[in-house]
Amino acid sequence: MNVVLVEPEIHMNTGNIGRTCVGTGTTLHLVGKLGFSLDCAQIRRSGLDYWPKLDLRLHKDFEAFLGSLPAGAPLFFFSAEAPRVYWDAPFEPGSYLVFGKESTGLAAELRSRYRDRLYRVPHSDRIRSLNLSAVAAVALYEALRRTRSPV
Numbered sequence: 748m749n750v751v752l753v754e755p756e757i758h759m760n761t762g763n764i765g766r767t768c769v770g771t772g773t774t775l776h777l778v779g780k781l782g783f784s785l786d787c788a789q790i791r792r793s794g795l796d797y798w799p800k801l802d803l804r805l806h807k808d809f810e811a812f813l814g815s816l817p818a819g820a821p822l823f824f825f826s827a828e829a830p831r832v833y834w835d836a837p838f839e840p841g842s843y844l845v846f847g848k849e850s851t852g853l854a855a856e857l858r859s860r861y862r863d864r865l866y867r868v869p870h871s872d873r874i875r876s877l878n879l880s881a882v883a884a885v886a887l888y889e890a891l892r893r894t895r896s897p898v
Contacts, residue, residue: 748773748890750883751845753809753853756782760849762798763880769797771898773887778806782848809857816843822864825886826853827876829867836866838890849879 806812847853
């Protein structure tokens, strides 16, 4: 599996997602401008001592990320505004789970371009959205469960 963070802004979320990726054998892709330095102590602290074990791929922008993918790569995009819930996503082994930045989520252009592959993790209307690292973990483990991928 692959987790893709497009322009993540909060080092603690990225560090936590990185730790989850190490624990599941998942590759983490960071796309575009980051809101923090990968050299900062905070990301190492949130990722604990697992960060050096992370299969990390950096991409200059989203088009560069797309250019790095194998033909027909299964892409799934996540947004709090998506019409479908992630339970309906047809995950496959090797799927790419794509998440936007914490402040604004996926760019409108990506939501429009990939609207047929756009899913949400449901929550009550008492909150605006779930934390990025929580949504990434929930979606990743559901994809692993459905594809019966070993951890």
